[in-house]
Amino acid sequence: MDPSLLIGMGLALVAVVASVILEGGHITDMFLLPPMILVFVGTFGVAMAGGIKRDVKALPSQLKRAATATAPDPSEAVETLVHLAGRARREGMLALEDEARSIEDDFLRRGLQMAIDGTDADDVAVILSAEVDTKRAADAAAAKLFNDMGGYAPTIGIIGTVLGLLHVLGQLASPDKLGTAIAGAFVATLWGVMSANVFWLPIGNRLKRLSQVECDHMEVVIEGILAIQAGASPRLVEQRLASLVPLAADGTKDAGGKTQDKAA
Template identity: 55%
Template sequence: MDLATIIGIIVGMAIVFIVQILEGGHASSILLWPSMLLVFGGGFCAAMAGGVMKDAKGVGASLQKALTAKVTPPTELLDSVVKLAERARREGLLALEDAVKTVEHPFLKRGLQLAIDGTDPDELHDILHAEVAAKKKADKASMKMFETMGGYCPTIGIIGTVMGLVHVLENLSNPDTLGHSIAAAFVATLWGVLSANLMWLPMAARLTRLSAIEAEEMELVIDGVLAIQAGSNPRLVAQKLRSLLPPDEMKKAEAASSTKKAA
């Protein structure tokens, strides 16, 4: 599990509360449930109103993915594809029938099964790329929900502040409580800006990044499956797939390959 998002949000929120205390305030003074309910609940409802019910229902799964998604090193996937290419080259494509059952990567598993079933290379290419395009659209929809919440929450926080100031003006006859009431009114704006910039927008960026990583993996799988289907030399398959990796990952893959050869 990649903890970047969890650590970033927790540490960011902790810094806010620490600064509040260092400035002579109390952490409890910004933990006002009415303001938080308005910002979080209102922000979610506004985002839901701008989309479809399917997007709103998928927020839980998207939130879980943003917080707990595991980023697998692409070198592991590359090694799996190369091993399959070596076996296909040695024993034939149909020999992978049993190997497919042990493949954990779902997209690689589907691609191999289509290749084994004798799907035309051009059709296989189109089918797999269509799946990549469909996934990008789905990921964009889930990311958009958080991005929209990040846009609405600051404005809803201002609405909460205006509501609080209206309440203050209704109670001008109690000067002893004016300071506390005015401070409480601005807490809604604080939570609106805070939630947008420390939670919703970072999560949208995280989902965008995860989508890009997964799409790159799928592109690597497509090239690997097509090479296996064509009976390409495993060394050429490995070299071609390594060229698709980011520079740092490519160096790691080349180092790992050199280590295996030396062993």
């Protein structure tokens, strides 16, 4: 599990709460039920109206995926593929059949099984690439729903504030109630802006980033399977796959346990 999303959102909420406390406010002032219902239910409603039933049904699972999914480690795939290339070169593709069953990566296992079954390399590439494209499209739809919510939420919050101010105007004859009424009116804008920038947009961006990493991982697997099927040497397979693995944050290659000097 990668806790980046939960930690990041938690830090943002702590910053908001700390700001309220340091300014002498009360946390309970933020939690007014009417504006919160308007913002959260209204945001979900308009996002649902702009999507399709399939996207909405996938929302809970995508939310869970954003919070718990771990990006695949390319070094593990490269190591596995290099090992398979060595054995295939020594013993032939059929020798990989037993080993293929024990591979946990479903995509790698299916692709390898097609190669073992003698499927033409072009067909393997087309089928696996189509899976990558399908996954990329599905992930983009899931991320779009959350990004749409991030776009709608501030506007829904403004609607809530306008409704609250209308209520304030009806209480002009009671000056002692105006302060509380005006503060309550702006709570809707607070939740609209905060929910967009603390919840929905980070979740959408997290899903897009996970999709990018997972699809890149699948592309590495495709190249590895095709190289194995072509009878490439383990060293060549390792070099070929290492060139597809993106640089880590420190400028080193995270592939097959190999690193590159940042000054090189």
